[in-house]
Amino acid sequence: MLILPAPTGKGMIIIKQGGDKIISGACMNNMPNILWLEEIRKEDITSVGGKGASLGEMASLGLPVPKAFVVTAQAFRRFLVETGLEQKIYKSLDSLDVENNEALEKAAENIKGQVLKAKVPAATRDEIKKAYRKISSDDLIVAVRSSATAEDLPDASFAGQQETYLNIKGEAALLTAVQKCWASLYGARAIYYRAKQGFDDRTVNIAVVVQQLVNSEKAGVMFTSHPITGEPLTIIEGSWGLGEAVVSGSVSPDKYVFDQRTEKIVDRLVSTKKVEIIADGGHGTKSVEVDMQRQDAQVLSDAEVSKLAMYGKITENHYGVPQDVEWGIVGETFYILQSRPITTIGTKKGAQGAPGAGAPAMGDHKILLQGQGASPGIAVGKVALIRDVKDIGMVKEGDILVTRMTNPDMVPAMKKVAAIVTDEGGMTCHAAIVSRELGTPAVVGTKKATSVLTSGQIVTVDGEKGLIYEGAFEQVVQKQQAAAHQQVAGAGAPTITATSVKVNVSIPEAAARAAATGADGVGLLRIEHLILGLNKTPGWFITNHREEEFVKELHDGIKIVLDAFPGKPVWVRTLDAPTDEFRNMMGGENEPHEHNPMLGWRGIRRDLQSPDQFRLQVESFKQLWKEGYENLGVMFPMVSHPDQFVQAKEMMRGWGVDVENVTLGIMIEIPSSAILIEDFLTCGIKFASFGTNDLIQYTLAIDRNNENIADMYQPKHPAVLRLIHNAIQTCREHGVECSICGQAGSDPKMVEWLVEHGIASVSANIDAIAKIRETVARTEQRIILEAARNRNAE
Ligand code: PEP
Ligand code: MG
Secondary structure: OEEEEOOOOOOEEEEOOOOOEEEOOOOOOOOOOEEEHHHOOHHHHHHHHHHHHHHHHHHHOOOOOOOEEEEOHHHHHHHHHHOOHHHHHHHHHHOOOOOOHHHHHHHHHHHHHHHHHOOOOHHHHHHHHHHHHHHOOOOOOEEEEEEEOOOOEOOEOOOOOOOEEEEEOOHHHHHHHHHHHHHHOOOHHHHHHHHHHOOOOOOOOEEEEEEEOOOOOEEEEEEOOOOOOOOOEEEEEEEEEOOHHHHHOOOOOEEEEEEOOOOEEEEEEOOOOOEEEEEOOOOOEEEEEOOHHHHOOOOOOHHHHHHHHHHHHHHHHHHOOOEEEEEEEEOOEEEEEEEEEOOOOOOOOOHHHOOOOOOOOOOOOOEEEEOEEEEOOEEEEEEEEEOOHHHHHHOOOOOEEEEOOOOHHHHHHHHHOOEEEEOOOOOOOHHHHHHHHHOOOEEEOOOOHHHHOOOOOEEEEEOOOOEEEEOOOHHHHHHHHHOOOHHHHOOOOOOOOOOEEEEEEOOHHHHHHHHHOOOOOEEEEEOHHHHHOOOEOHHHHHHOOOHHHHHHHHHHHHHHHHHHOOOOOEEEEOOOOOHHHHOOOEOHHHOOOOOOHHHOOOHHHHHHHOHHHHHHHHHHHHHHHHOOOOOEEEEEOOOOOHHHHHHHHHHHHHOOOOHHHOEEEEEEOOHHHHHOHHHHHHOOOOEEEEOHHHHHHHHHOOOOOOHHHHHHOOOOOHHHHHHHHHHHHHHHHOOOEEEEOOHHHHOHHHHHHHHHOOOOEEEEOHHHHHHHHHHHHHHHHHHHHHHHHHHHHO
16 A cells, blocks of 8 residues: 555545545544543644644644634544434435536435434433533534545645534533534535545545634734745734635735844734624624724734734744734633734745846835735836726836726836825726736735825735735846736747647737737737727717728737737637726716726627627728628627527628638627537527636626625636637537637636536736646646546556
8 A cells, every 4th residue: 555645735645446536534433532632733624624733733832722622524434324324425425416506416415414313322412412511511602614534635625615603602502513513514505516526426525613702803814924035024904803805805904014133013904994804693693894993993902913923923933834823812811713824925026027037125115005916026116096997198118007007098107107006996806907908917906005095106916816015125126127028938848738728918019028928819909999999989989980990090000919919810809898987088978977887898799789880890800801800709798698609690790791601609608608618509500618716706696896896806716717618518519619718718727627528718917828738738748647547547
């Protein structure tokens, strides 16, 4: 028998004779049913799960971890064996097709029901009750948390798939909560994930942490060292109520920087804290408004900052790497709730995103703001604060553009700035897309850049980590010019991959940079950026009889991109700008006011109702096809029904396009188009491309540009993955190219999954091409290698 670390980091793999692999964690006969935190070390993960092991390790250091015991994985396993459930569950899971949603839901309900109904062995029940009494003779209120035995291991993101029950009081409620945690191991989502990630259900266990509930009066997170530079500067963020408010980003917390060398607070930023999260009195939490007196009050005293920083130092010294720590305070009592390594230190990029250049030292620079790092690179410049788009002309070359949110009519200014900072938005907002394409560092969703920063102020923007510092980093100033575009220029000869790696382009100015990546074509050319920079809506051109100008503008812009990709496919998307993006332009006064422009008059639905607008676009395509650009394909956005594709095709036929011999395809951005993909294929689409930016928002009902819910915007949500998987398979069966051009196509982890699931091509942002190509090549090689090994083993 050979024991190896699992390649995916999912624990130890025990290779048995005959080659079967199982992940360790199966029942160990002598392990107790209950372990106290003090008895646990991080190696005990197979008994107490990731959460339990981490708490035990922290308690062993003498850190003030809330009192707790763990009902071990072995107690759970004994329960399954003694009640006879084990074999029944395996039997039902063995024959389950997890892709069959109905069957999956039914099996999950059935198994959970059985786990909840079964009688917990008397010995285990007694031990749990005894342990509860030992924590406190009164009915202490506890949190009962699942701790899957593979949870918190790299790549095995089981976290959140099993349940947590807050505010549990009394023996009976505790026993029920433990049993509910056990049952949650068989939730549909958990079963699906395990099946997809190759975990063997027989060996994945669940432990349950029973812990004194801490109703923090103030709480937050702490980076024990600076998250970018690794300097011994402890950064503490804190707010009122439970730490959830800080972790989820629903509040702008206070920030304190403590220098471990001088043991002094070197910086503090007291924010307005409008909301706090508190226990709801039931089994959950609620968000309430902070009373006026506390909103602007400093959360932590200097002594509290020092004490937390001291705890931070203890954890960092113990683990040997900087930690991300969750903490809470009730009255005068401190609690350390969780600690994880910070993974970002040392991975930062230098000026203008040049990889490996090393980040400049932060020195005494104060962090002014934090948001989402939307386009990598570091830049220094003077703030140009634009509150009204009409003032955009004031932005100068090399400025830092600071605005609530960028608009297409700001693109000319965006081209000349050193960095972009916005109050609003997420990774797929306008500012994020355009700045990545321009290679300009950007931080979006800071919430308050326009109120914190002032025009003329010198700042340094880190577009990777999402931080804005006061003043100029000298090294950045020196490198700023020299390093521009270094990343793309150094791309080198591309690796050949079976899965095509294409690039997204929105502005013709980026065509040369895009082509320099060696991409296999353009998987998305967003044409709205070609005309919106002119500051006139398509309607304006039509009303003012300037159609020819409009057609020429489109023709010339698209031609620049086609010329940069000779002989390679270039998929040009028809217009897709929500009405609010047109509002500030000439003609914008005629745009309808919509309650929700994201769900409104955009994409193909608008073109089909506005034949004049559609016809002008088609006119430009016709000219290009006539000029011999056969590599031009046309992609329709926001289609929800095959009839829309048929109608668009028929309109084009009516305008003289040889529709059977040109390449017409669709974007899959609305769940309905993924569900109806077979019907689209029957209607003759030549390709389909996932617009995951929209597909995710429409599947999960999460506004892609709303920073308050950015953490719920999950590209890997099982529902999204299921839609994608099914559409890929159906396209493959029809021999039609299936691709992706949403932001998820620039994420290596997602691309690995897509290649494994048979995607034909991926289209990524310019700055991501090298990384994505490498991911595609590696994944393909691994698939080939595994197939060869399997053949040899037979
Ligand atoms: C998408 O939705 O993924 C997409 C590429 O389109 P856009 O971001 O322009 O909506
Ligand atoms: Mg879209």
